[in-house]
Amino acid sequence: MSEKWIAGVDLGGTTTKLAFINLQGNILHKWEIPTDNSNEGLNITKNIADSINEKLAELNYPKTKLVGIGMGAPGPVDYKTGVILNVVNLGWKDNFPLRASLEELTLLPAAVENDANCAALGEMWMGAGEGARNLVCVTLGTGVGGGVISGGSIVQGANGAAGEIGHITVKPFDGAPCNCGKKGCLETVASATGIVRLATTEVAKQESSGKLVELFAKNGKITAKEVFDMARDGDEIAIKVVNEVCFHLGLSLANIANTLNPEKIVLGGGVSKAGEILLKSVNENFSRFAFSAVRNSTELALATLGNDAGVIGAAWLIKDKLKL
Amino acid sequence: MSEKWIAGVDLGGTTTKLAFINLQGNILHKWEIPTDNSNEGLNITKNIADSINEKLAELNYPKTKLVGIGMGAPGPVDYKTGVILNVVNLGWKDNFPLRASLEELTLLPAAVENDANCAALGEMWMGAGEGARNLVCVTLGTGVGGGVISGGSIVQGANGAAGEIGHITVKPFDGAPCNCGKKGCLETVASATGIVRLATTEVAKQESSGKLVELFAKNGKITAKEVFDMARDGDEIAIKVVNEVCFHLGLSLANIANTLNPEKIVLGGGVSKAGEILLKSVNENFSRFAFSAVRNSTELALATLGNDAGVIGAAWLIKDKLKL
Numbered sequence: 288m289s290e291k292w293i294a295g296v297d298l299g300g301t302t303t304k305l306a307f308i309n310l311q312g313n314i315l316h317k318w319e320i321p322t323d324n325s326n327e328g329l330n331i332t333k334n335i336a337d338s339i340n341e342k343l344a345e346l347n348y349p350k351t352k353l354v355g356i357g358m359g360a361p362g363p364v365d366y367k368t369g370v371i372l373n374v375v376n377l378g379w380k381d382n383f384p385l386r387a388s389l390e391e392l393t394l395l396p397a398a399v400e401n402d403a404n405c406a407a408l409g410e411m412w413m414g415a416g417e418g419a420r421n422l423v424c425v426t427l428g429t430g431v432g433g434g435v436i437s438g439g440s441i442v443q444g445a446n447g448a449a450g451e452i453g454h455i456t457v458k459p460f461d462g463a464p465c466n467c468g469k470k471g472c473l474e475t476v477a478s479a480t481g482i483v484r485l486a487t488t489e490v491a492k493q494e495s496s497g498k499l500v501e502l503f504a505k506n507g508k509i510t511a512k513e514v515f516d517m518a519r520d521g522d523e524i525a526i527k528v529v530n531e532v533c534f535h536l537g538l539s540l541a542n543i544a545n546t547l548n549p550e551k552i553v554l555g556g557g558v559s560k561a562g563e564i565l566l567k568s569v570n571e572n573f574s575r576f577a578f579s580a581v582r583n584s585t586e587l588a589l590a591t592l593g594n595d596a597g598v599i600g601a602a603w604l605i606k607d608k609l610k611l
Numbered sequence: 612m613s614e615k616w617i618a619g620v621d622l623g624g625t626t627t628k629l630a631f632i633n634l635q636g637n638i639l640h641k642w643e644i645p646t647d648n649s650n651e652g653l654n655i656t657k658n659i660a661d662s663i664n665e666k667l668a669e670l671n672y673p674k675t676k677l678v679g680i681g682m683g684a685p686g687p688v689d690y691k692t693g694v695i696l697n698v699v700n701l702g703w704k705d706n707f708p709l710r711a712s713l714e715e716l717t718l719l720p721a722a723v724e725n726d727a728n729c730a731a732l733g734e735m736w737m738g739a740g741e742g743a744r745n746l747v748c749v750t751l752g753t754g755v756g757g758g759v760i761s762g763g764s765i766v767q768g769a770n771g772a773a774g775e776i777g778h779i780t781v782k783p784f785d786g787a788p789c790n791c792g793k794k795g796c797l798e799t800v801a802s803a804t805g806i807v808r809l810a811t812t813e814v815a816k817q818e819s820s821g822k823l824v825e826l827f828a829k830n831g832k833i834t835a836k837e838v839f840d841m842a843r844d845g846d847e848i849a850i851k852v853v854n855e856v857c858f859h860l861g862l863s864l865a866n867i868a869n870t871l872n873p874e875k876i877v878l879g880g881g882v883s884k885a886g887e888i889l890l891k892s893v894n895e896n897f898s899r900f901a902f903s904a905v906r907n908s909t910e911l912a913l914a915t916l917g918n919d920a921g922v923i924g925a926a927w928l929i930k931d932k933l934k935l
Contacts, residue, residue, distance in 0.1 A: 440762075444745070445872050447872075448905050451905065454869050455870065456869075534783075545772075545778050545779050546774065546776055546779065547773050576783065578791055579791065
């Protein structure tokens with residue numbers, strides 16, 4: 288007898304990740320399709336439904352064994368109504384009824400949530416969360432996203448805007464402009480984009496020298512990965528940039544922890560691939576700024592699921608919704 | 612037929628507040644007794660039990676109509692076990708089994724919680740919360756406390772240390788020492804003690820002049836209330852101090868809201884009696900530093916219950932526990 292599967296979907300601006308996941312959270316099959324933003328985004332859910340049917344046929348697996356479809360989407364989602372409030376780059380008009388559309392086209396129970404929240408749920412279920420029911424996840428990518436989980440459930444917020452950790456103001460006076468319209472957000476220093484900006488500013492200074500400066504002179508640009516690599520090699524300018532990033536990140540996370548005292552804070556996203564050099568420095572700043580009882584009980588950890596966190600967390604939505 | 616009552620208790624270092632509260636949250640009778648810290652605090656719960664019995668006899672009310680006793684205590688509480696972890700000034704040894712002691716002596720179902728959390732629950736139930744199930748309360752008193760409520764329940768944290776809003780670091784570099792052992796905590800600028808410290812520093816500057824300086828010269832001291840009164844009267848030094856306090860408070864609350872997007876943030880405690888001048892300035896800073904979706908949905912409000920918040924929130928614990 289074949290086991291029950293959940294379809295997990297992680298919708299991105301250019302690519303949609305899909306996976307069949309069992310009730311234990313293991314990915315059995317995963318694949319990707321392009322995201323079709325044309326025609327006001329009306330092909331997006333249809334393509335997902337078709338792709339799932341095709342994959343089931345290809346695997347010769349009965350659709351009756353698929354219990355539901357969970358999906359993460361890049362924008363604020365009202366979990367209760369399943370409506371995605373507003374989203375850039377996908378073509379949908381405001382308040383698109385995403386869950387209803389998925390249910391209609393797949394004929395399956397559906398659940399939708401913000402993608403950063405799905406990543407947080409994924410890490411809680413199968414990743415660095417390791418059973419913690421109270422955790423905060425920070426996604427350090429092109430931007431900085433986040434998800435707050437309390438008692439095993441995502442904290443949604445009054446306007447679906449809980450977890451906007453990237454928009455914590457860390458430089459109230461002389462901060463760089465953020466895409467959100469404010470200045471000095473955490474995202475302006477701790478995202479890949481922010482790290483590149485800090486590094487580019489540093490190497491441009493007349494007194495700067497060293498490997499990072501040479502690399503910039505050669506390539507005309509620097510990546511966030513190169514900054515961490517050079518810092519690991521002892522380059523002074525790179526170390527200075529990493530220290531600034533980790534200072535703001537550690538202070539912000541300590542202040543979040545002073546408020547929520549979560550069991551774990553998980554660092555994910557592309558920037559977190561820097562690994563120990565990032566974690567160690569963030570931890571030092573975290574310890575310095577966390578209240579003693581918090582310092583002793585809230586643990587920082589690197590995400591372990593990588594790009595799979597989103598589809599796994601999306602599948603968890605169905606496991607949770609259907610109480611499986 | 613007489614209605615059901617709950618006993619609500621707010622334990623302080625010198626005074627214990629008690630009240631009989633009905634299931635609608637209304638205080639029917641309230642009184643106070645001294646807190647007896649002698650004998651390792653072993654008289655505290657006995658005195659409470661005796662006082663409740665005496666008051667019932669005085670009112671000629673049947674004890675069978677008292678459904679339970681809820682209590683707020685000044686220290687970290689493990690809500691599930693009812694143990695108070697450690698507490699200064701009450702005489703109890705670490706890990707005192709507070710709920711068990713109350714149940715044994717009163718023969719009633721009991722529930723215990725941290726006092727700042729009780730105040731938050733009180734404001735949620737009968738005060739400024741006005742039905743909001745997701746709110747953050749900040750108590751601006753001698754220190755700065757806080758309570759975070761998500762989905763109608765207190766966020767406890769891994770070590771009972773959630774809600775330590777007073778220990779958010781607002782001055783990472785040149786902050787004043789805090790009682791918690793860190794430096795530059797919100798408490799060092801936004802508590803009554805912190806406001807007095809800031810004001811005293813300002814008036815001591817050689818170039819300072821005005822009413823606040825004259826008041827300090829006359830009395831040898833300044834109170835937080837006087838700082839707000841003088842600011843309302845247009846005194847420059849007082850306005851400068853209020854601006855600094857409200858800047859740090861508004862920025863910290865905006866960053867909490869960027870993380871949690873609560874429906875309401877309630878300002879309580881003695882300092883909040885400053886009223887509109889405080890709320891307006893905190894709001895201005897909050898709006899400046901909150902993410903747009905948060906700014907538009909998280910509302911700041913002054914607490915409305917004053918000193919009654921604690922006993923009302925303590926009674927709510929029983930209403931919630933017994934599902935009344």
